[in-house]
Amino acid sequence: MEWYEELDYDENPFEVNTRMVGQENLLDEAYYTIMSGNILVIEGDEGTGKTKLLREVIRKFGGKGKVVYMNSKQIEKELNIEDIVVKKSGFMGWLFKKYPKNMVLLLDDVEKLSEKNNERIKYLFDMNHIKAVIFATKNPNKLNFTESLLQRIRKNMQVETLSDYEAVQVIREKVGNNCLNDRIIKEVYHQSDKNMKKFLENSETVCKAYVDNKEITEKDVNKILAKEGK
Amino acid sequence: MNNNLWFRELGFFNNPFSIKPAAFHDKIIGNEDLVDELSYGVLNNKIMFLKASYGEGKTTVLKRLLNDFGGKKQVLYYSCNRMGKRLNIKKMLNGKYGFFGKMFDIKPKDMVLLLDEAQELGKKDYEKVYSYFENGHFKSIVFVGTDFDTKELPEKVRLAQQAHKVKSLTADEAVQFIRKRIGELPLLPDEVIREVFKLSNNNVRELLKNCEELCKYAVNYSEEKITDEVIKEVLGQEKPMKVAIKKKKVVIVKKKPVKAKKKVEVPEPESRKKVYNPDDVKYVGASTEDMLAKDTDEIFDDDKYF
Numbered sequence: 001m002e003w004y005e006e007l008d009y010d011e012n013p014f015e016v017n018t019r020m021v022g023q024e025n026l027l028d029e030a031y032y033t034i035m036s037g038n039i040l041v042i043e044g045d046e047g048t049g050k051t052k053l054l055r056e057v058i059r060k061f062g063g064k065g066k067v068v069y070m071n072s073k074q075i076e077k078e079l080n081i082e083d084i085v086v087k088k089s090g091f092m093g094w095l096f097k098k099y100p101k102n103m104v105l106l107l108d109d110v111e112k113l114s115e116k117n118n119e120r121i122k123y124l125f126d127m128n129h130i131k132a133v134i135f136a137t138k139n140p141n142k143l144n145f146t147e148s149l150l151q152r153i154r155k156n157m158q159v160e161t162l163s164d165y166e167a168v169q170v171i172r173e174k175v176g177n178n179c180l181n182d183r184i185i186k187e188v189y190h191q192s193d194k195n196m197k198k199f200l201e202n203s204e205t206v207c208k209a210y211v212d213n214k215e216i217t218e219k220d221v222n223k224i225l226a227k228e229g230k
Numbered sequence: 231m232n233n234n235l236w237f238r239e240l241g242f243f244n245n246p247f248s249i250k251p252a253a254f255h256d257k258i259i260g261n262e263d264l265v266d267e268l269s270y271g272v273l274n275n276k277i278m279f280l281k282a283s284y285g286e287g288k289t290t291v292l293k294r295l296l297n298d299f300g301g302k303k304q305v306l307y308y309s310c311n312r313m314g315k316r317l318n319i320k321k322m323l324n325g326k327y328g329f330f331g332k333m334f335d336i337k338p339k340d341m342v343l344l345l346d347e348a349q350e351l352g353k354k355d356y357e358k359v360y361s362y363f364e365n366g367h368f369k370s371i372v373f374v375g376t377d378f379d380t381k382e383l384p385e386k387v388r389l390a391q392q393a394h395k396v397k398s399l400t401a402d403e404a405v406q407f408i409r410k411r412i413g414e415l416p417l418l419p420d421e422v423i424r425e426v427f428k429l430s431n432n433n434v435r436e437l438l439k440n441c442e443e444l445c446k447y448a449v450n451y452s453e454e455k456i457t458d459e460v461i462k463e464v465l466g467q468e469k470p471m472k473v474a475i476k477k478k479k480v481v482i483v484k485k486k487p488v489k490a491k492k493k494v495e496v497p498e499p500e501s502r503k504k505v506y507n508p509d510d511v512k513y514v515g516a517s518t519e520d521m522l523a524k525d526t527d528e529i530f531d532d533d534k535y536f
Contacts, residue, residue: 035235036245036442119311119347126251126289127309148284151435152249154442 003211007179014204018173020056022166023049026157030057034104034132039125039152042136044159047197050136054106057134061104071108081120085129102131110137118146125152161194171203179210187218191225236449246411247442249435251289256297257410258290260403261396265294271392272299272342272370277363280374282396285435288374291396292344295372299342309346317355319362340369349375353382360387401427404437417448422456429465440465
């Protein structure tokens with residue numbers, strides 16, 4: 001019997017997608033960027049919720065065949081952004097080079113953007129084939145934006161770290177109010193250096209421990225996590 | 231979300247300050263002479279070079295030409311930043327006749343070639359283009375780019391060329407330009423546009439971006455008019471220019487002591503008390519297990535729970 005079944009969940013609650021907590025500012029900005037047709041750069045370290053944010057954008061604007069989401073890590077060769085946009089119109093589109101209009105381009109985990117792609121994005125953006133672009137990246141300085149693209153970027157935003165209270169909310173979204181009390185969650189959040197990915201992993205281990213022993217306190221968190229580390 | 235957009239509230243469907251070239255119309259303000267000269271040249275079989283730096287309206291001018299001469303399958307527009315290593319003119323020319331053009335290698339005559347971002351072309355490209363020009367496939371050519379390397383140009387091209395430059399807008403023209411997009415909007419008086427234009431280093435794209443920022447702020451905070459204070463508030467903080475960053479740092483240093491003083495005067499900020507803190511509301515006396523054992527109604531009746 002898996003640990004979560006004891007808590008009456010059918011599947012692991014930490015693997016279920018839930019609503020975004022916090023970052024309202026950033027989310028608003030992302031929505032606005034797409035509605036008004038701009039370019040936005042989101043900057044944030046690993047596991048701070050960049051991909052989550054883009055997913056939220058897809059949920060809002062997706063479904064009409066207008067959003068292109070690219071995770072550049074999946075691709076080994078150099079990608080050609082023009083191809084990706086043209087592919088939308090399918091085989092006939094490729095045959096006649098029929099370009100779609102008003103696409104939204106979401107580029108996740110962009111580490112390096114070649115000069116050619118810079119220019120391609122610029123061209124497609126200028127010709128209104130692409131309406132809005134959102135880059136999510138660890139370090140925008142590494143991206144080598146060319147001057148002409150740099151001028152078109154409206155804003156550089158940074159992903160903010162969640163407050164303690166928001167971290168608690170994240171867990172409450174996932175597992176509900178019944179398991180783990182707030183102080184334990186906060187302690188776990190501090191132990192994971194406020195990194196979301198680590199935080200979720202750690203809370204899962206703590207949850208497992210909670211199933212075995214329902215009377216753990218925040219003082220035990222340290223031991224549990226240390227054990228797991230070994 | 232849709233109702234909160236500032237431009238929807240002002241009655242525009244799309245963002246009126248879109249920075250895309252020729253987003254809504256192809257009227258050109260300030261460079262009418264240039265367009266006249268260029269279209270004269272196109273009609274009179276000339277090779278022309280148009281030079282301008284970023285955001286001065288190169289593509290806008292080209293789009294205007296495209297609209298003027300387009301429609302008769304006579305104009306070839308190509309943005310050179312899309313090309314691979316070399317410009318493939320033969321393919322472009324054949325493309326006019328579709329599949330059969332490729333098959334039988336038919337090339338049209340008397341085309342007008344508009345090349346955007348031509349600064350990336352090499353010597354060979356120029357020579358190729360010129361040979362097609364001599365054979366009469368091209369009637370006239372317009373190269374547009376930020377900078378042309380004169381060494382790369384073959385001599386024949388250099389002799390035949392006509393150089394043009396895009397003039398930057400004056401403040402009056404900038405006002406006209408914005409008015410063309412938004413009409414007589416009481417939110418944005420003429421003086422403000424002038425002021426913002428100055429702040430944007432006379433760059434039109436920067437001007438559009440800043441105007442967007444200002445209008446967004448003004449609508450969100452329901453200001454009736456954009457005043458100098460708003461300009462300071464919005465553009466003082468978020469100016470992306472490199473020079474402004476240095477200034478910004480100084481401002482932050484000045485601000486810090488002021489904040490510190492305020493904190494001393496007010497020992498306990500009241501706003502903190504209002505914020506919900508999960509630790510304040512504990513499940514008094516009822517552990518999670520007890521709660522689970524009870525029915526929902528019982529829990530809601532239980533005073534302890536609240």
